[in-house]
Amino acid sequence: MPNFIHRRVKVSEQADESPTEMHRVHIPSSALQKSKGGGSQEEEVVLVTTVFKSTYFMLSPSQRKRSRSRSGFTPNLPVHSQGSPLGGLVLFVRAGSHPVKDLSQPIKLTFQHDRQAKSGICVSWQELQNRTGQWITDGCDTSESGDTFVCNCNHLSFFAVLVNPVLSVDEANSTNLSYITYIGSALSVFFTVISLIIYLCLQRRRPEKAISVHMQLTGALLCLHLSFLLCSFWVWHLSETEEGWVCRFLGFFLHWSLLATLCWTAVEGFHLYLLLVQVFNIYVRRYVLKLSLVGWGLPTLIAVVCGIAGVYGKDSLQHKDSGNQNSTSQICWMSKDFPQRLVVSFITTVAFPCLVVLCNSCMMGLVLFKLWHVRGDTGWKQEKGEKRARLWKDCATVLGLSCVLGLPWGLAGSTYMSLPGIYLFTILNSLQGVFMFLWSVALLCKSRSDHNSSIKDPSSSQKMMTTSFNN
DSSP: OTTEEEEEEETTSOEEEEEETTEEEEEOHHHHHHHTOSSOOOSEEEEEEEEEEGGGGOOOHHHHHHHHHSTTOOTTSOBOOOSEEGGGEEEEEEESSSOOOSOSSOEEEEEEOSSOEEEEEEEEEEEOGGGOEEEEOTTEEEEEETTEEEEEESSOSEEEEEEEEOOOOBHHHHHHHHHHHHHHHHHHHHHHHHHHHHHHHHHHHSOOHHHHHHHHHHHHHHHHHHHHHHHHHHGGGSOSSOOHHHHHHHHHHHHHHHHHHHHHHHHHHHHHHHHHHTTTOOOOTTHHHHHHIIIIIHHHHHHHHHHHHTOEEEEEEEEEOTTSOEEEEEEEEEOTTOTTHHHHHHIIIIIHHHHHHHHHHHHHHHHHHHHHHHHHHHGGGSOHHHHHHHHHHHHHHHHHHHHHTTGGGGGGGGGGTOHHHHHHHHHHHHTHHHHHHHHHHHHHHHHHHHHHHHHHOTTOHHHHHHHHHHO
16 A cells, blocks of 8 residues: 555664655654553564545534534543644554553654645544544644644544645636736726716816715725736846835835725715715815825825835745646735734735725615615605616615725635635726726716706705715
8 A cells, every 4th residue: 555654663762654755753662662562572563654535534513413422522632623634634653552642752743734824733533432533632732843743642543733724826826816907907097097087077067075085086096006017017027036126116106005095995984974974064174185184195104104114125925836836926015025014014904904994884884774764765655667776776876885985895805715705806806996987987977967957957956965965
């Protein structure tokens, strides 16, 4: 059998075996002496070690539930059932003819892995009644060194390392996601420029604060997608070790654009809150100017501080290629050599977006409540066809506001769960500029409709109120 070791070893010597390149076993002589039994005078014992597929050790939920209700279940032993066996393999170690446990000198098991893992814990298999069992941590200590898990256990049994693997993207999917991002960002750059033109026309026709806020957010999105494309393409002209001031500046520009987009997304939520709560009794002196100080000033302050601290440079992303080898993709972003890069990245690209999405989600819930309340009061008076048309308009309003409020950023959590989640997040967020264009077109159509209605019926105040709310 491949990966199967069966040989006699001297009990006076330690044993070192490697059933596979990824597994190594070190057994001290004290463990071998204990395996032959107290009354035996043999100088050698049989040592067996091999690996099995972990599927032989998996239990269905019903089997696990039944096994815990049996008398064979030992409740004082810690059970660790989270995660899956590393590499889908279980290491078996057996020596002599007597059970080996409670060793003073533990055996050393080494599990090497060639992929990232969040965490790992050494476990052994405890057999229960009716051929069932469970993974337990009792008697094993875990340590990690680079790409290796080391288990020090005081007994011989079936061993594994339960890990929670990090979701990785192979080279093929990485290439697909890159093309989706580049194409989506290019489309967003094109359509955000058109959206800015539309907003300028709307602002010239009827100046409104909401249009100004939409225009600022669209400008931030334009900078974000443009800076991303520049950062991605410029790094292609650099060597592996080269960085340069241009790459650092582009990393600064990308980080600033991202922060500006998030800030203006938060401003959109704040402005919507004022419209819903204060309705139309809003007067703040130099309102748009004060919002601009927050939307543009705060990102500038943060980015300048990070730039002075030397945060920006070339960053690398590792993935697996077709030969299961590590390959690297690079971008001008935050330098991988900056010691506090993870802290800065977590605060500005994880914590801050989560706070913005949470607040704007509350605003979205308030919008839905208002729509439900308004439609509930007038819905019984409408015909069936009018109800259906009103429903479609409400759905379009909700979807549009979801994009304006940056709720697609909330899908970032799905990127840690599954590959489809990564694709969904990439598609929606790379096309944000397209969604903003559709929203601007909807506002333009609404403005023309209200303008025509006001010419025919100048006293139509209710329609003007609806227009102001939607804008």
